[in-house]
Amino acid sequence: MFGLPDITIAVVGFVVIVSFAALLYWGLTFKGHD
């Protein structure tokens, strides 16, 4: 796809999705006060 090997799409895509999910989780769970 897009002229790229599958491994490039899989590895880069995986890291981007995991990073996004981690920051989304932070946003949903952070209470905003100490």
Added chain:
Amino acid sequence: MADILTAVVVAVYFLLMIGIGIWASKKIKTTEDYLVAGRSLGFWVFVLLMIGTVCSGMSLLGVSGLGYRAGWPTIWEQIFVPLSIGFCVIFFGVKLHNVAKSAGYITVQDYLAHRYQSPTALRSLAAVAGIIVSLIYLVGQYTAIAIVLMWLFAIPLWLALVIATVVTMIYTTIGGLYAVAWASLIQSIILIVGIFVMAPIIIYYAGGFTHINEVMASVNPNLVMPWMPTGAFAPAYIVSFAIMLMVGLACAPHVINNVLAIKDVKYFKWAPLAAFIIYGIAMFLLKFSGFAGLVMVKEGVFTLPTVSNATDFVILYGIQYSLPIMALWAIFAVIVLAAVMSTTDRLMLTIGAMGSWDLYKKILKPDASDKNVLLLSKILVVLSAVGTMVLAINPPEALASLIWMGIGIMLSTFAVPLLAGLYWRGATREGALASMALGLASALVFGALNYFKITLCGYNFATIPVHFSFYPLIISVVVMVVVSMITKKTDTKILDETQTGWYISKQ
């Protein structure tokens, strides 16, 4: 290359920045106003200040230049640099902001001095180390400004450097962090909109995303792989590179000090995700522009100039040939200048803060008046600008490597004392001092050995399998743990005051 319209566009941008400085100067009454904008930054001003601070000369020129040289294995830069903002907010920001508000910190050195009960030794070491790494980083930024002005106006390097320095110096000196933050807001908007509009045009002109990847694969199949088989950008290097970018940038003095200036801790909730999405997309587009530049060169659309740092020019030439309208080049030049200046101003202000507040007010002359501290901050901003301008007269071969060196030294110097200080109650003053001193010294040594390709005892340091900062980081961790275990523990009262412990935010 420049015509009157081009000069007008750039001049309007410069005048706008100076105007922000004059406006901001009216809001400044105290050193706290000057250095942390009166702790008044809102959500978007903070998010865009963080993006503007992290997005430097490397982000436009170096990122695309690196993409041109090494292809997809360098894409990790586009993920871990945006993640550094989230790392800074989550692992440093929440705690530091809470403690800073009650303890009145102006700089992160205030925190280190408090947490480690070291008002003189650690504060001065941290300030001096911060000034050294900020200066190295600044040289890279001024080089980037000079590249753009030389390209656009065909003027000599020294004149380009003088113009860039004077404009940045004026608005930073008079307006402090208020000016830097609001200038960054405008610079980041220009930057993001500019990249989102211009990068797709370059990619389209080069034949589209799929065609670019196909041409790269035909040049060298490794250029479309997620890593290189050996050397730089092999898997081991990428892991050390990711740590260096994400953690090193997060704890860099000019980045971490921003968390002290936010108005309310609740803004930390969505700032990491917002910054990751906005900046991540912009960074990917920039990298793809570098790939497009490679394809255009291979297909004979243009050739790069015969200078030592030729690949850093790739996005500029890409714009020039994809958009044959001179006024658009000027707009792109403003975009690049915005990216570079948004980091440069923050670095200069950070040097001013560390010199005037940490070294002068807190160590050399504690009874100094607020007026004198403010004046010294401004003098140091001017001196740092002029000093680095002189250093930037001989530009490095590749902008990215110099800027990474700065980030690598920041990582080795500050990451361990800060993370251990915030999360490990066993970390002691002696541990922090030893960790910071040896981290800095070993980073300077490893950095020099690697940068100058020195062979020592038969081992060539240009071929180490990881980023050079990985070794000093390990040294810093080991020293912190060993020295802390054999030295006197920190008072429980101080540990409670500085919210030290294995949590990010108390529920």
